[in-house]
Amino acid sequence: MQTFEKLTPGDNLGTNRQYFDDEVATDWLELFPKDEKNLPELPSGMISAITMRAYC
Template identity: 80%
Template sequence: MLTFEKLTPGDNLGTNTQYFDDDVAADWLELFPEDKEDLPELPPGMISAITMRAFLATVQPRPKGNIHGTQEFTVHKFPKLGDEIITTTLCKEKETRKSNNWVYFETQSHDQNGELLFTGSMGIIWGG
C-alpha cells in the first residue's frame, strides 16, 4: 500500500502506455462530438483522461479516501492518430497542510519516438 509515509519525492512510480487510435477517438467523440475538428491530433480535453488513466494504473495500491485537488498541463506537442502515449508518473513532493496530507505528482508523456508531448502536475489529498 502506498501510504503517505512510503511515498518519497523523486520516486518514479511507473510508466503506462496508451494508444491513440481510431477506436479511442470514436469513444471520445461519442461524448464530445465537436472535438472531431481536432483530429487527427489528440483533442486537448483528452490529456486529462490519459494522464488520470496512467496515474490510476501506475500508482498502486492506493489507500481509499484520496481527493483530487489540483491539476495542470503544459502541451509541448499533440499526438496524432496512431501514436503511442507513454506516461511516466513521479512523486514530486509531499506536505501536511491543515491536517491534510498532500502529495504532488508530475507526469511526463512521450510518443513512441521519445518526443515530449505534455507534462502535468497534480495535487492529491492522500487518504489513509
C-alpha cells in the same frame, strides 16, 4: 498508496502506454463531438483522461 505528502518532484511513478487509435477517437467523440475538428491530433481535453488512466 501515494499521497501528496509522499510525492517528490522528479520521482518516477512507473510507466504506462496508451494508444490513440480510431476506436479511442470514436469513443471520445461520442462524449465530445466538437473535438472532431481537431483530429487526427490528440484532443487537448484527453490529457486529463490519460493522466487519470495512467495514475490508476
